[in-house]
Amino acid sequence: MMVQLPVSAPARLRSLVARTPDATLAIVHRGPHAIYVALPGPDAFCTGVVGSAATAVPCGLRLATTTVAPLTGEHAEIRGGVLQVDGVALPVRRVVDAAVPRLMRGPVAGDPAAGIDPGVAAELTALDLHAERLDSLLGRGGGLTPLGDDVVCGWLALHHSVRVATPWADDLVGRARTRTTTLSATLIECAAHGEVIPEFAAWMAATEADEPTRAARLAAVGHSSGSGLLYGARAALTHLHRKAAA
Structure with a gap:
């Protein structure tokens, strides 16, 4: 047996x-x-x-x-x-349950890299994130989950949480399969489906008072994966806030 x-x-x-x-x-x-x-x-x-x-x-x-x-x-x-x-x-x-929860607090103002290790923050800033060119981040960085891919995951999961459609996500997932690691491409697909790690879900569900503590826990995941997720989600929040205000 x-x-x-x-x-x-x-x-x-x-x-x-x-x-x-x-x-x-x-x-x-x-x-x-x-x-x-x-x-x-x-x-x-x-x-x-x-x-x-x-x-x-x-x-x-x-x-x-x-x-x-x-x-x-x-x-x-x-x-x-x-x-x-x-x-x-x-x-x-x-x-x-791996589903990303609904975001119930307002956007976090300020630098998306706030509270992130300075060395990792410098790497994130150097990625030069632009909403129209997310595919340029694919495969950027080393490891099983390159830092650029982590940022993309955070961006996609945040959009899924706030119910903002991402009609370009399927194309991005398709490109990831040939431009990054197998694991990282799979995690990008998961993020597009609104599936995340528990630390990301906890950060999304946090109140404004709890946000700094849960952000620190998320940023501590892996060498830089959690920081990339946090940065991508915060950047997406800022982007959506600016679009709504325009």
Whole structure:
């Protein structure tokens, strides 16, 4: 009998995995806290298996343990709509909410980089963010989730939260698949669907009094990912506020 390790996952991810045909999967990344694989198909949706010490990405199957041990990510496949890693089945037993909440406070005035580490803030400023040229940010920066992509995710998720249509989002998601990492392109798609990490959701749901504390928690995610998300969302808020005032 195959060993099972139950996981939790957002509803859309559970459905994506369940309807994926049986296949051997490419390993995108493996480490002590997370393993990422690419689902078959033209979109190469990146699915993670993440421990609680890893960022709870909306494309991740979440373990109750801190690390992904005893999994090492040597082999992954889909069988009967269930992801299997190293011969261990990972059935989804609980659905978690990854939806971005509605923003109930007013726009945050001032510098989008406020409260962000100065070194990361300098990198963000150097990206030269323009609403009409978001695709120029794709793939900018190093790592599994380049900083420019994190900014794009924050921008898209904020628009989804305040119910402002982004008819160009599908084109942006399509371009991301050829211009950045598989994981980062998947997270951009998730953001376009309004799916975010818990720290971003908590920042969105914060009152004006709680905003600085929750912003600091978001900015602390990863090396710079949380800062990029925060910067992109704040910049989008400022942009929308200026458009409304014009």
